[in-house]
Amino acid sequence: MADAPPCPACGxxxxxxxxxxxxxxxxxxxxxxxxxxxxxxxPVPSFEDIARCYPxxxxxxxxxxxxxxxxxxxxxxxxxxxxxxxxxxLDVGCALGTLAAGVRDHSRWxxxxxxxxxxxxxxxxxxxxxxxxxxxxxxxxxxxxxFDFIHINNVLExxxxxxxxxxxxxxxxxxxxxLELTVPNGPVDFAPNKTLFRRWGRAVPTRHGGHLYFxxxxxxxxxxxxxxxxxxxxxxxxxxxxxxxxxxxxxxYKRFAKPAPPPGDAGVPPELxxxxxxxxxxxxxxxxxxxxxxxxxxxxxxxxxDFGYDFEIAAERR
Numbered sequence: 185m186a187d188a189p190p191c192p193a194c195g196x197x198x199x200x201x202x203x204x205x206x207x208x209x210x211x212x213x214x215x216x217x218x219x220x221x222x223x224x225x226x227p228v229p230s231f232e233d234i235a236r237c238y239p240x241x242x243x244x245x246x247x248x249x250x251x252x253x254x255x256x257x258x259x260x261x262x263x264x265x266x267x268x269x270x271x272x273x274l275d276v277g278c279a280l281g282t283l284a285a286g287v288r289d290h291s292r293w294x295x296x297x298x299x300x301x302x303x304x305x306x307x308x309x310x311x312x313x314x315x316x317x318x319x320x321x322x323x324x325x326x327x328x329x330x331f332d333f334i335h336i337n338n339v340l341e342x343x344x345x346x347x348x349x350x351x352x353x354x355x356x357x358x359x360x361x362x363l364e365l366t367v368p369n370g371p372v373d374f375a376p377n378k379t380l381f382r383r384w385g386r387a388v389p390t391r392h393g394g395h396l397y398f399x400x401x402x403x404x405x406x407x408x409x410x411x412x413x414x415x416x417x418x419x420x421x422x423x424x425x426x427x428x429x430x431x432x433x434x435x436x437y438k439r440f441a442k443p444a445p446p447p448g449d450a451g452v453p454p455e456l457x458x459x460x461x462x463x464x465x466x467x468x469x470x471x472x473x474x475x476x477x478x479x480x481x482x483x484x485x486x487x488x489x490d491f492g493y494d495f496e497i498a499a500e501r502r
Contacts, residue, residue, distance in 0.1 A: 191403065368395065415497060420494070
């Protein structure tokens with residue numbers, strides 16, 4: 185039935201669960217799966233609605249976190265090199281291509297990027313000299329079996345058709361190639377919406393602006409298996425955020441009581457130039473200190489818990 189769509193993750197039955205706010209001023213119905221507890225907006229928001237989730241200031245933040253992204257790429261380069269000495273790497277939703285630049289500069293891997301925003305891709309090419317294609321994953325302009333490793337960080341929940349996106353990733357990977365997928369823990373990400381809708385009788389703006397889908401661990405496993413992947417590991421992390429989303433942290437829901445202001449430019453010009461972006465990049469922090477902190481944080485990515493706010497999924501193309 186048109187008004188009772190199946191779960192986009194596992195195909196199970198779904199029901200209306202609450203009203204939720206996609207972005208300030210856009211309130212929509214949300215449905216939840218009775219089988220896997222994944223949730224999603226229904227109807228699927230239009231392309232124009234999705235685009236409104238990302239005002240110009242959204243991309244200015246990638247300049248401010250330049251070194252965080254670059255060092256994440258450098259750390260990932262070390263993990264990739266332990267797996268294979270070289271190969272072809274794709275970062276999906278790469279923004280300015282900074283993480284991919286870290287992989288390229290600190291390994292023998294050949295790195296490319298894929299970014300939905302043509303403007304962000306253009307800025308990243310100028311900033312990092314990175315080859316970045318501007319397109320959604322479902323229509324990525326690459327030959328089949330072009331990559332050995334695909335990195336997708338906080339992108340799948342923004343895709344209008346996540347199944348098609350993962351099918352495209354499988355198409356782009358060589359047999360035995362790997363996918364590293366970071367995605368919010370859907371039931372935790374969506375918990376404030378459900379709780380506060382029931383408590384206050386209205387939709388509230390929460391921290392997941394632009395998220396269209398809220399996948400559970402079970403839903404993600406089903407979605408990946410249906411697209412030709414074998415899950416190697418599924419780990420949960422960001423436990424403090426998990427406590428806040430559940431309302432277990434003191435004052436966790438207080439900030440949701442006030443209506444969110446409309447998206448602003450946060451001091452970033454609507455047509456950000458490369459020179460303006462460079463001026464936003466802070467001085468480089470200590471790599472040894474970052475590396476030590478990164479290793480400590482990764483030690484707290486747990487396979488036996490679903491308490492954390494996010495999942496990191498490692499999967500292999502069958």
